Amino acid sequence: MNIFKFGGASVNSAEGVKNFVKIVQSYKDETIIVLSAMGKTTNALEQITDDFCAKSDAVESKFREVKSYHFDIINELFANKEDAVYEKVNRLFEKLHAYLQGEPTLDYDFDYDQIVSFGELISTTIVSEYLGKKGSPNKWVDIRTCLKTDNSYREGKIDWDLSHKLVHQTFSFNSTFVYVTQGFLGGTTTNQTTTLGREGSDYTAAILSYILDVDKLSIWKDVPGIMNADPKWLDDAQKLDRISYQEAIELAFYGAKVIHPKTIQPIKRKKIPLQVRSFINYSESGTLISTASKKMEKQLPVYIRKQDQVLISIRPTDFSFILEENLSSLFALFAKHRMKVNLTQNSAISFSVCVDKAERRLNNLLGEISKDFEVKYNDDVELITIRHHDDEAVERMTAGREILLEQRSRDTAQFVIV
CATH class of the missing domain: 3.40.1160.10 (Acetylglutamate kinase-like)
Structure with missing residues (x-):
């Protein structure tokens, strides 16, 4: 079937x-x-x-x-x-x-x-x-x-x-x-x-x-498969021939538009292969997502851009510390207003969060947070995520741009930029 x-x-x-x-x-x-x-x-x-x-x-x-x-x-x-x-x-x-x-x-x-x-x-x-x-x-x-x-x-x-x-x-x-x-x-x-x-x-x-x-799920797209960037954004984007479920989940979580973030979990549970294929060149094999994925010989940097983002900075009005109870109440408000959180970062006295710009929900959220916290925000920013980053990839994405927030781990770098 x-x-x-x-x-x-x-x-x-x-x-x-x-x-x-x-x-x-x-x-x-x-x-x-x-x-x-x-x-x-x-x-x-x-x-x-x-x-x-x-x-x-x-x-x-x-x-x-x-x-x-x-x-x-x-x-x-x-x-x-x-x-x-x-x-x-x-x-x-x-x-x-x-x-x-x-x-x-x-x-x-x-x-x-x-x-x-x-x-x-x-x-x-x-x-x-x-x-x-x-x-x-x-x-x-x-x-x-x-x-x-x-x-x-x-x-x-x-x-x-x-x-x-x-x-x-x-x-x-x-x-x-x-x-x-x-x-x-x-x-x-x-x-x-x-x-x-x-x-x-x-x-x-x-x-x-x-x-x-x-036996297999096939998703037909207007691209050759899963690319290391949206080809409508970066014209030198390259196809990934084969990736693991785990990598696909990571890419989806960070906002890769080829697959929906919730798509991988059900098929991963039953080890159902997913083939992402082109409906334009439909004889080509596209990208296979499966448990049997070989580790790529060369880990290409993967670039993901989320536009129409809002960076919200939150501080207690009395300059007290951001403690667990503050974070708990803030996350409860984000959940209440069904705001998707894409990036968080906190210091001793502030909490920053990058969210999708959903104006109706955002305005209601900001109004409620402002009752107990000092709130500032930057809208119309971009969130750039680089999987398998190196210095060249970071320079390519950030050169000439103002970085409002930055996070790096071993495999992933994220930048909120204007």
């Missing part, structure tokens, strides 16, 4: 969908396809969510843009306007539009999940219908019916026992060899839509791989 996860870039156009079909049809085994929203649809729906919650008049025009983008792709793929895909996709847009005609709730994260989830529902509907049209019968599955989570909107936590039972019932392969389903999405036991965190489609594929005990 294969599980293939395809990102939005692989199906961002009619040509992309056609290329996707070629890849799928080159395999004859039982296959589950996990798909993201098309192109930049998630970003567009996030903007619509912001406007909806702000009760902005821009919602309607942005909704029409998203709808037009998808129907342009459909029109290129399906010459016959009577094809069922038109009615199915139109029905999804009608449901989305009806939600946007209502009033926002008092829970932004709930509204986010109800709106943004349509991206995956629409993309999988189009792709499933086109696969069938091109001679590959398949079954479309609403993943929300079997991947069950709690009601932590935007960060749904998997109910493993219930999901295990429902996933085995759903993906039985009794009536089809190919399933098409959504990444990123989950559902509560009361059938409310949740999501698994930004870029969570990889995690969906890993969960299904774990539950179904697959």
Whole structure:
């Protein structure tokens, strides 16, 4: 059995969908396809969510843009306007539009999940219908019916026992060899839509791989494999042919965008190999992540850049020491406001932390911390991480930049810079 996860870039156009079909049809085994929203649809729906919650008049025009983008792709793929895909996709847009005609709730994260989830529902509907049209019968599955989570909107936590039972019932392969389903999405036991965190489609594929005990998980990307840097950032980036689960976890933890931070853990537990491959040059092998990874003959420096960061500096107002009880209360506040902490450093009287710039949560967090502490912050900074660093790699990343905070260990160096 294969599980293939395809990102939005692989199906961002009619040509992309056609290329996707070629890849799928080159395999004859039982296959589950996990798909993201098309192109930049998630970003567009996030903007619509912001406007909806702000009760902005821009919602309607942005909704029409998203709808037009998808129907342009459909029109290129399906010459016959009577094809069922038109009615199915139109029905999804009608449901989305009806939600946007209502009033926002008092829970932004709930509204986010109800709106943004349509991206995956629409993309999988189009792709499933086109696969069938091109001679590959398949079954479309609403993943929300079997991947069950709690009601932590935007960060749904998997109910493993219930999901295990429902996933085995759903993906039985009794009536089809190919399933098409959504990444990123989950559902509560009361059938409310949740999501698994930004870029969570990889995690969906890993969960299904774990539950179904697959032989291998393949994640198809717009890069040749796992690179030692984002090639859109550093044009001399090199491919890593083979790495261990441990190294993959480290890279994901520090923010490498090729894999989702939670993806590796489920497959590592069952030693399921993960192949990261290019959907552009799909005959190439890509990068293999497994327990059998050989130690690389030469450890290339791996560069990871996280933009849109905020460096927060916190001091007790009475200049007392930062003690365990201070840190405990501060970390409790970060957890309460669901702020992802990317780097911490403390001295006798101060505590510094680098976090993602999530403005709604950040403003609430800073307001609460300011009640008991003196708070200063720098926004729009970058966090640069170098795995397997050397002097040349550090100089390359920091030359001419102001370093606000620096940390080094034997294998990893991190810099907050402006």
